[in-house]
Amino acid sequence: MSSAILAHPALRRWPIFPEDRLGTALWTSAQIAEATGGTASGEFQCAGVEMDSRDVRSGDLFVALRGEAMDGHRFVDAAFAAGAAAALVDRPVDFPHVLVADTTEALKALALAARARTTARIVGVTGSVGKTGVKEALFAALERSSRGAAHRSTRSYNNHVGVPLSLARMPARSKHAVFEMGMNHAGEIDVLTRQVRPHVAVITTIAPAHIEMLGSEEAIADAKAEIFAGLEPGGTAVIPADSPHFRRLEAAALEAGAKVVSFGAERHATMRLLDAIPSANGGSLVTCEHPGGRLCFTVAEPGQHWIANALCVMAAVWAAGGDLASAGLSLAEMGGLKGRGARHRVTAPGGHALLIDESYNANPASMRATLAQLGATPASRRIAVLGAMRELGDFGPAFHAMLAEPIAAAQIDHVVLVGDEMRPLMRELGKPGSGALGFSGSFTHCENAAGAISALEEFGVIAGDAILVKGSNSVGLGRLVDHYARRER
Known part of the structure; x- marks a missing residue:
């Protein structure tokens, strides 16, 4: 590169962040061994983390999880045939690996190490309805504003295995990350949110999903409110103002020491809906107001429920310090997700x-x-x-x-x-x-x-x-x- 190009004023003004000096590999063998307390068979680097041999891509770390019905060690050969760079195992294998006592616990340890090393602003999302769509919309908004430095849990990886896997996949250079958390029973989100440790905790809505396990909508609200237990000090709770359980959620958030940001059509909502009319593309043109002013944006997804989802996204982006203009553009460009619209x-x-x-x-x-x-x-x-x-x-x-x-x-x-x-x-x-x-x-x-x-x-x-x-x-x-x-x- 010529000195003339290096001296260009735009390049001299290009911001340098501390995370820019970090390595580009997701994990090295030494980092994995240190995080898990395991022993590496040699030096290697990994670009991803995967637990299903059918989804392994070149450069991945394959985690051989052992469950009641299936043992991932049976698929180590298939994982390396698909391009795995190394495996996390509880017995020696004839491939690059880190040997640990328990691969499930090692995955959790790797997840905690990923969370500990990042300086990203973390958003956790739960709710009875809409959590995956909101998670995807939040990611799109934050990825746009951070120029590609955002991370999120893929698919519906929102349980006791999916959340640590998603954390372990988070690059150290991430500036934002969004994690979905689900549950069937009380106490499950409490465990997950303490791993994620979000700066912003979002509840999309409360509805009678999983009511068989919990017995009432009030119990569902309490179980979802467990997400506030993992909030970082000074964190923010984003909750639905229109929900009949708003005061219950608000009380739980305040008890956890959170600031409360709400969204909806109610007059007390922080991100308050003023108007929504059908747009030419089948979605909606939404106008809302918040303490910083008014916003007008298009939501590509059709349906009244996506108006509420969009307000939730805007409230969470605002709470996370993201760019609301980028969020508006992302909502206008979103397409339906497989199985979800x-x-x-x-x-x-x-x-x-x-x-x-x-x-x-x-x-x-x-x-x-x-x-x-x-x-x-x-x-x-x-x-x-x-x-x-x-x-x-x-x-x-x-x-x-x-x-x-x-x-x-x-x-x-x-x-x-x-x-x-x-x-x-x-x-x-x-x-x-x-x-x-x-x-x-x-x-x-x-x-x-x-x-x-x-x-x-x-x-x-x-x-x-x-x-x-x-x-x-x-x-x-x-x-x-x-x-x-x-x-x-």
Whole structure:
């Protein structure tokens, strides 16, 4: 490089940060050994961390986890065939490795070392609905404003294995990081948040997901509020102002010593919705205000629930010291996530149909939100393929039956009900008085995804149809989405 280029004023003003002087490898053998208390077989460097040999990429550290039903050590050969640079193991192998007593505990130790070495601003996200979408939107906003120096948990890696794996993957040079935390039982988020130690803790909403395990929405709110226990000193809690559990969440946050930032339409909301109107791209044009002024931005994702998600994102970016303009641009550019709102334009007799993929998760709140979204979607016919909502326990029959009202309100023409849990809804839709609800469409019931594919093929998808596919992931409706997505044009 010539001295003239080096002397250019723009280059002389280019900011230098302490993390710029760190090594570029994610982990070296010495760092892994020090963090885990293990013994390295030699010197090596790793560019990533992976626990599934099928997902290993060149340069990864393969963590051979041992569970009740599966031992990752069986897949060490496959991991190295896929390009692994080294493995974390509890027995010697004929490849570069770090030998430890327990690979699960070693992964946790590596995660804690990653958290200890970073100077990144950390955001933790939980909630009954919308946590993955909010996490992805937050990452997009913070990655844009930090010029690519943001990190986040991928997929739904939000449990006792996924969170430490996501932490272990965090580059030392990160300036922001976003981690999703989920739970089925009380006490689980408490463990995760103490690993993540967020500067900003976000609760998207409280709804009756996992109510089978916890018994009430109040107990769910308390379990989600455990995220505040891991907040760094001076940290901020971001909570939904419109929730009936707002005061409960606020009290928990204040008890944990957190500053409280809220979002929603309520007058007391910190990030307060002023107006939202449909935009040309099918999303919304949102205007809100906060202590720093007013914001107007576009949300590409359709649906009322994404207006709330966007306010949550803006509140969290503001709390994390991010750039709100970058956040607005990111929200305008977001596309639907696989299983969580991705839209497919599929070929059908006469032209094309729209398929909305919400097949990854379902609970009463998200069902109502996506059914309302379908009702607002222009279409010649509206079709809903609805899979069972799981982990509702004794509340399940009533919650399934109550979906009759939003189905009628959305003016759905045909419903495919999937799973035994959907029988109460089938009976509700089949009652002689169901027309009083406003439902005049048809419906069918089947036991599984294969039956749903057959039922929808028999009904016949034609041009102009809008099809919502929504259900708990264990129902397997992703198979139906894949079946039709092959026809995407």
